[in-house]
Amino acid sequence: MRIGLDMMGGDFAPTEAVKGVKLFLDTVASDVHLVLIGDEAQLTPLLSVAQLDQSRYSVVHSSQVIGMNEHPTKALKEKPQSSISIGFHLLKNEQIDAFISAGNTGAMMVGTFYSIKAIEGVQRPTISTLVPRENGGYGLLLDVGINADCKPENLSQFAILGSLYSKHILNIDNPRVGLLNIGEEEGKGNLLAMATYPLLKENKQVNFIGNIEGRDIFTDKADVIVCEGFTGNVVLKMAESFHEVAVRRNIQDEYLDKFNFEAYGGTPVLGVSKPVIIGHGISQGLAFKNMIQLAKQINESKLLEKIKESFTQSV
Amino acid sequence: MRIGLDMMGGDFAPTEAVKGVKLFLDTVASDVHLVLIGDEAQLTPLLSVAQLDQSRYSVVHSSQVIGMNEHPTKALKEKPQSSISIGFHLLKNEQIDAFISAGNTGAMMVGTFYSIKAIEGVQRPTISTLVPRENGGYGLLLDVGINADCKPENLSQFAILGSLYSKHILNIDNPRVGLLNIGEEEGKGNLLAMATYPLLKENKQVNFIGNIEGRDIFTDKADVIVCEGFTGNVVLKMAESFHEVAVRRNIQDEYLDKFNFEAYGGTPVLGVSKPVIIGHGISQGLAFKNMIQLAKQINESKLLEKIKESFTQSV
Numbered sequence: 001m002r003i004g005l006d007m008m009g010g011d012f013a014p015t016e017a018v019k020g021v022k023l024f025l026d027t028v029a030s031d032v033h034l035v036l037i038g039d040e041a042q043l044t045p046l047l048s049v050a051q052l053d054q055s056r057y058s059v060v061h062s063s064q065v066i067g068m069n070e071h072p073t074k075a076l077k078e079k080p081q082s083s084i085s086i087g088f089h090l091l092k093n094e095q096i097d098a099f100i101s102a103g104n105t106g107a108m109m110v111g112t113f114y115s116i117k118a119i120e121g122v123q124r125p126t127i128s129t130l131v132p133r134e135n136g137g138y139g140l141l142l143d144v145g146i147n148a149d150c151k152p153e154n155l156s157q158f159a160i161l162g163s164l165y166s167k168h169i170l171n172i173d174n175p176r177v178g179l180l181n182i183g184e185e186e187g188k189g190n191l192l193a194m195a196t197y198p199l200l201k202e203n204k205q206v207n208f209i210g211n212i213e214g215r216d217i218f219t220d221k222a223d224v225i226v227c228e229g230f231t232g233n234v235v236l237k238m239a240e241s242f243h244e245v246a247v248r249r250n251i252q253d254e255y256l257d258k259f260n261f262e263a264y265g266g267t268p269v270l271g272v273s274k275p276v277i278i279g280h281g282i283s284q285g286l287a288f289k290n291m292i293q294l295a296k297q298i299n300e301s302k303l304l305e306k307i308k309e310s311f312t313q314s315v
Numbered sequence: 316m317r318i319g320l321d322m323m324g325g326d327f328a329p330t331e332a333v334k335g336v337k338l339f340l341d342t343v344a345s346d347v348h349l350v351l352i353g354d355e356a357q358l359t360p361l362l363s364v365a366q367l368d369q370s371r372y373s374v375v376h377s378s379q380v381i382g383m384n385e386h387p388t389k390a391l392k393e394k395p396q397s398s399i400s401i402g403f404h405l406l407k408n409e410q411i412d413a414f415i416s417a418g419n420t421g422a423m424m425v426g427t428f429y430s431i432k433a434i435e436g437v438q439r440p441t442i443s444t445l446v447p448r449e450n451g452g453y454g455l456l457l458d459v460g461i462n463a464d465c466k467p468e469n470l471s472q473f474a475i476l477g478s479l480y481s482k483h484i485l486n487i488d489n490p491r492v493g494l495l496n497i498g499e500e501e502g503k504g505n506l507l508a509m510a511t512y513p514l515l516k517e518n519k520q521v522n523f524i525g526n527i528e529g530r531d532i533f534t535d536k537a538d539v540i541v542c543e544g545f546t547g548n549v550v551l552k553m554a555e556s557f558h559e560v561a562v563r564r565n566i567q568d569e570y571l572d573k574f575n576f577e578a579y580g581g582t583p584v585l586g587v588s589k590p591v592i593i594g595h596g597i598s599q600g601l602a603f604k605n606m607i608q609l610a611k612q613i614n615e616s617k618l619l620e621k622i623k624e625s626f627t628q629s630v
Contacts, residue, residue: 148505182548190463190545214552230505233497237529
């Protein structure tokens with residue numbers, strides 16, 4: 001398995017990316033071969049200091065970098081030698097089996113949609129976030145921002161994508177799907193939620209348990225929570241801000257620590273035909289290591305095959 | 316000034332309502348006369364034990380109660396002798412100057428819309444919530460649930476209503492208005508937010524400062540944050556759940572304590588022609604006292620007159 005990693009993406013690149021590579025190679029025994037995409041002049045000394053097993057990685061030189069605030073489409077067009085452009089090129093041509101970057105999120109999304117096709121039947125690929133729960137487990141919330149306006153059918157598909165992720169990556173059997181809403185009973189909500197409820201009820205590929213309110217997001221009520229990307233993004237950023245409050249106010253609490261979303265690594269783009277993982281701009285070593293591990297897990301669990309099967313059934 | 320209070324509304328009625336009345340009468344010197352609406356048989360002994368100044372309140376008997384889970388429209392129709400029905404009757408006929416209840420929220424909303432007119436020019440009356448900020452002040456978020464689907468014009472009006480509330484009740488000069496969105500720049504967001512941005516920019520009655528993200532809700536970035544009621548309600552309930560987490564986990568923190576929204580009392584329905592305040596079902600003594608004080612403040616500040624003036628201008 002060859003996993004491609006953008007060494008130039010993120011606020012602390014390439015130093016933290018190299019740390020993540022070392023952490024992975026030193027602690028995870030596997031047949032994963034890492035393809036490190038970045039500026040050789042910067043990478044070579046760092047990799048040499050890190051004293052890595054040279055048989056487990058190779059470097060692909062990139063002479064350009066897409067900045068965190070560049071316009072995605074423009075940057076991808078004008079910088080074919082950037083680490084992100086090269087990464088997608090390698091992924092498309094099957095020279096790597098997964099691609100990871102903590103760089104410009106917009107460029108990663110545009111790159112994904114241009115280079116990698118959506119799985120047949122998936123109307124809208126989506127991104128999700130893990131939601132820590134007091135009992136120790138993790139729920140999954142999606143969409144968290146790339147689909148700001150959705151149709152009921154989109155949410156019903158997110159439920160399938162989220163359920164498969166929850167089952168095969170988070171190891172939750174028969175994950176319970178909740179619809180994020182502003183009331184408990186069927187018939188409550190805005191027009192979208194009201195129209196989505198019956199679709200989820202009829203959706204045989206998911207275990208729908210009904211509506212979930214804002215107060216239930218961090219409880220054990222549902223394993224997969226679906227919503228459009230506007231609300232999901234507000235929820236995610238608000239949860240991040242609570243973590244920041246806890247840190248600023250020096251509140252020591254094991255559970256609140258789990259709201260440090262940066263440590264999780266990144267989120268895969270669900271519904272596309274190859275594994276793409278997008279990391280937080282401020283990713284550090286542990287986050288990079290976790291992203292590599294997630295890519296490995298996605299490949300080993302054959303998640304994308306399961307998604308393809310599901311959408312073949314449902315078409 | 317005569318303030319009507321539903322003594323039978325809320326989970327701990329009438330005991331906690333009586334406590335709130337006592338707290339108000341014992342601690343706030345004013346010419347407010349309280350009109351206590353409820354079952355005399357239950358109220359008389361409680362009021363007698365409370366040893367109140369009898370010149371400062373009167374009791375209006377109600378023989379029916381609308382339960383917390385009854386269907387609003389049906390209950391109002393079938394229970395004309397309920398404390399909520401009587402309260403709206405008194406308010407409509409100018410026998411009281413404000414009406415407060417911690418009872419069935421739906422019945423309070425329906426009662427408001429049927430008995431009390433919207434102020435001319437206001438398309439959608441709204442409800443808001445205070446958002447505590449680390450620097451000690453309070454922001455205002457609206458709508459938080461009664462307008463789940465909105466048009467851009469509705470949000471622009473919420474901005475006016477919220478600004479006037481912020482100015483006259485929270486005493487914030489020239490309150491900064493933010494649009495809750497999923498990106499900082501103009502042009503970001505879902506269709507509603509994208510269409511609302513230019514309206515707010517052109518709205519001369521508000522001090523629009525641009526988009527506000529989920530991470531900014533509890534910061535000092537804006538004084539008034541507008542959104543449709545779906546997202547607002549999810550945000551409110553999620554913030555409440557963070558407070559519950561803090562309590563459950565025994566986290567002692569002055570700022571997190573402020574997320575105890577129950578203590579605030581209630582939210583006024585903004586945009587209707589008479590003051591109506593809706594309390595949390597689990598309101599206790601302090602919350603009832605705070606609601607009475609808020610009704611007093613709304614009347615004294617002439618908030619509703621200012622709203623009428625604003626909407627006369629803008630029509």
